[in-house]
Amino acid sequence: MTDMAVKREPAAAPVEPPPPRRRRKRSAWSAAGSAARVTATMAILFFVLFPIVWMALTAFKPARDAFSTALVFTPSLENFSAVLGGQSDLTGALLNSVLIGAATTVIAVPLALLAAYAFSRYRFPGHRSMLLAIVATQFIPGVAIALPFLTLFRSLGLIDTHLALVIVNLSIVVPYITWLLKGFVDSLPVEIEEAARIDGCGQVSLLWRVITPLAAPGIFVSAVFSFLLAWNEFLFPTFLSRSDATTLPVALMTLVLPEGVAWGQMAAAGLLVMAPMLVMAFLVRKHFTEGMTMGAVK
Amino acid sequence: MVASTVPPPRRRSGWRRRAAPYAHLAPALLAIGLTTVYPLVSALITSFRHWRLNETREPGEFVGLEQYERAFTDGTFYNSAWVTLEFTVISVVLSVGLGLGIALILNNRTRLSAFTKALLILPFAVAPALKGFSWRFMLNPDTGVYDKMVDTVLPFFDDINWLGDPFWALMVLALTEVWGWAPLIALMLLGGLGSISPEVREAAKLDGASPWQEFWRVTFPLLRPLLLVVVFLKAVFSVKIFDQVVTTTGGGPGRATESMNFFAYSQGFTFLDIGYASAVSWVIVLVLGVLAALYLIAMARQEAK
Structure with missing residues (x-):
C-alpha cells in the first residue's frame, strides 16, 4: 500500500493547468461527476453496512418486535439473556x-x-x-x-x-x-x-x-x-x-x-x-x- | 592460513546445512500432510469401495469404478453439478462486476472514499453461515426489511417468495456470497488500479478520450491479468459453496440449490453412504484441481507482468 502512494506522488507535478476556456466546461462536469460519485459511494456504504447494522438493531429489539422495521425502539437485552x-x-x-x-x-x-x-x-x-x-x-x-x-x-x-x-x-x-x-x-x-x-x-x-x-x-x-x-x-x-x-x-x-x-x-x-x-x-x-x-x- | 582476529563463524558440516531447511519445514509439513494428504488419499481409496455406515462399521469390498459410474448415471448428482455451475457463473459475474464498479468509484483520494475503503472488508469477515441467516431474515417475504424495500420500489415484485422460488433462491444464495466478495474484490482491484501510472490515464484524457474510452482502451487492458486472477479465485470458492446452502435454503426448494458439496454431505452424513460420498467428493477435487491450475497460471502471468 505504501509504495503505491510513493509512485503516485511525482506524477502530480508535471500536469499543466488546462487552458481557461476548457476549464469552465470541465468544472461543470466535475461538479456533476463528484455529486454522482458521492451518491454512488453512499450506495456502496449502504450495501456493505446495512446487513450488519440491521442485525445489530434487531438484536437489541424486544423479542416480540424482531419483525418490526421501526428504526426507533426501546433497546432491550432480552435476546442476549x-x-x-x-x-x-x-x-x-x-x-x-x-x-x-x-x-x-x-x-x-x-x-x-x-x-x-x-x-x-x-x-x-x-x-x-x-x-x-x-x-x-x-x-x-x-x-x-x-x-x-x-x-x-x-x-x-x-x-x-x-x-x-x-x-x-x-x-x-x-x-x-x-x-x-x-x-x-x-x-x-x-x-x-x-x-x-x-x-x-x-x-x-x-x-x-x-x-x-x-x-x-x-x-x-x-x-x-x-x-x-x-x-x-x-x-x-x-x-x-x-x-x-x-x-x-x-x-x-x-x-x-x-x-x-x-x-x-x-x-x-x-x-x-x-x-x-x-x-x-x-x-x-x-x-x-x-x-x-x-x-x-x- | 593466517589466523584472523575475528573468530570465524561456526561452520556446520555439509549434511547438517542441507538438512536445516527440512528440519524447519518438518512440523508444518507433517501437520499439513496429516490433515490434507491423508484424507485425500483415504477418500480416494474409499471411493473404490462399498461402504454404508448404517450396514457395517468397517469399509466393505472393493467395487472398482462402480461408485463413479453411479454418480454419472445419477440425475440428482447431475442436478447438483448443474446447480453448482449456475451458482458459480452467477456469483462470479456479480462479484467481479460489482467489485470492479466499487473499485472504479472509490479510486480517488477523497476522505469519503478512504473511509469507505477502510470498511469494505467487514462483510467478508462475517461467518458465511451467518450471512445465510442474515439474508434469509432480511428477505423474509412477510416481514423482511429488504423484501419491504423491494416491494416499495418495485410493487410487481410483491408476490415473490424469495426462497420458495427456484430461480430466486439461487439468486439469494449468490447474493449472500456477493455481499462478502464484491467488496473484497474491489480492494484487490484498487491495488491494481493504484499501480497503473496516472500519466497513462492523463495522456489518454489529454488526447480527448472520454471516461468510457479511457476505461476500455487504457484501464481495462492493464487490469485484465489481475481480473483473470480474481475470476478464478472467486470461481474456486464458489464451487466450494456449502455453508449458506445449509443455513439459507437447505438445498431447496426441491433440489434447486443443492450444490455438489451439499450433495456429497447429504450422501455421506445424512444417508451414511461413505463410499458414494467419497467418489462424489473426488469428482469435486478434480473439478477444483482444474480451476486451481488455471488460477495458478493466471497468477504466474500477473506476477510476470
Whole structure:
C-alpha cells in the first residue's frame, strides 16, 4: 500500500493547468461527476453496512418486535439473556468457539513461522514445488477432508471433541498463514541475522530471540487470521461435532425451531458471532488481499 | 592460513546445512500432510469401495469404478453439478462486476472514499453461515426489511417468495456470497488500479478520450491479468459453496440449490453412504484441481507482468 502512494506522488507535478476556456466546461462536469460519485459511494456504504447494522438493531429489539422495521425502539437485552444462559443457551458453543479458535492459533502459528522461515531464507531441492503444494491445499473441498476424518474419528472415539476440530482446522489454517508469514519474513533484513550468527547465536535462539520479535507484527496478523478462519468454520463442525464440541456458527442452527426461526435470538447470537470478527478484520484489513491472492496483488 | 582476529563463524558440516531447511519445514509439513494428504488419499481409496455406515462399521469390498459410474448415471448428482455451475457463473459475474464498479468509484483520494475503503472488508469477515441467516431474515417475504424495500420500489415484485422460488433462491444464495466478495474484490482491484501510472490515464484524457474510452482502451487492458486472477479465485470458492446452502435454503426448494458439496454431505452424513460420498467428493477435487491450475497460471502471468 505504501509504495503505491510513493509512485503516485511525482506524477502530480508535471500536469499543466488546462487552458481557461476548457476549464469552465470541465468544472461543470466535475461538479456533476463528484455529486454522482458521492451518491454512488453512499450506495456502496449502504450495501456493505446495512446487513450488519440491521442485525445489530434487531438484536437489541424486544423479542416480540424482531419483525418490526421501526428504526426507533426501546433497546432491550432480552435476546442476549435468552442466548446467554436463558431458554436457548449458546454459552457452551461460545466457549467451544473460543477454545477451538485459540488452540488452533497456538498450534498453527509456531509451525507456520518455522516453515515460513525455511521458505524465505533457504534455497533447497523441492522449494518451489513444496510452496506450490502449500498454495494448492487451499483448493481442496472441505468434504474431501471431513468425510475421511468422520470415519477415522468415529473409530478413535474422537467425534464431538475439541481435539478433532482443532486437528481438522489445521488443514486450512497452517497453509494459509505459512504463506502470509513468508511474506513478513521476506521483508526482514538478513543482515541482523548474520550479525547475530557472528556473535555466536545458535539457530534456536536466533529464531526465538531475533526472528520472533522482528516478525511480531506478522505473527499478530497470522494469529488473527488463524482465529478468524477457525471461528467462522462451518463445514468441519457440522460433520465432526454433535453437541459437546459444537461451535457458535453451527449452534445457530438450534435457533431454527419447528415453529419458525427465533429471529431476535438469531440476531443476538449472530452479533456474538460477528462482532469480534469485525474488529479483528478491521485491524488486519490491509493483509486480506495479500493472503487471499498469495501475493499476486500488492 | 593466517589466523584472523575475528573468530570465524561456526561452520556446520555439509549434511547438517542441507538438512536445516527440512528440519524447519518438518512440523508444518507433517501437520499439513496429516490433515490434507491423508484424507485425500483415504477418500480416494474409499471411493473404490462399498461402504454404508448404517450396514457395517468397517469399509466393505472393493467395487472398482462402480461408485463413479453411479454418480454419472445419477440425475440428482447431475442436478447438483448443474446447480453448482449456475451458482458459480452467477456469483462470479456479480462479484467481479460489482467489485470492479466499487473499485472504479472509490479510486480517488477523497476522505469519503478512504473511509469507505477502510470498511469494505467487514462483510467478508462475517461467518458465511451467518450471512445465510442474515439474508434469509432480511428477505423474509412477510416481514423482511429488504423484501419491504423491494416491494416499495418495485410493487410487481410483491408476490415473490424469495426462497420458495427456484430461480430466486439461487439468486439469494449468490447474493449472500456477493455481499462478502464484491467488496473484497474491489480492494484487490484498487491495488491494481493504484499501480497503473496516472500519466497513462492523463495522456489518454489529454488526447480527448472520454471516461468510457479511457476505461476500455487504457484501464481495462492493464487490469485484465489481475481480473483473470480474481475470476478464478472467486470461481474456486464458489464451487466450494456449502455453508449458506445449509443455513439459507437447505438445498431447496426441491433440489434447486443443492450444490455438489451439499450433495456429497447429504450422501455421506445424512444417508451414511461413505463410499458414494467419497467418489462424489473426488469428482469435486478434480473439478477444483482444474480451476486451481488455471488460477495458478493466471497468477504466474500477473506476477510476470
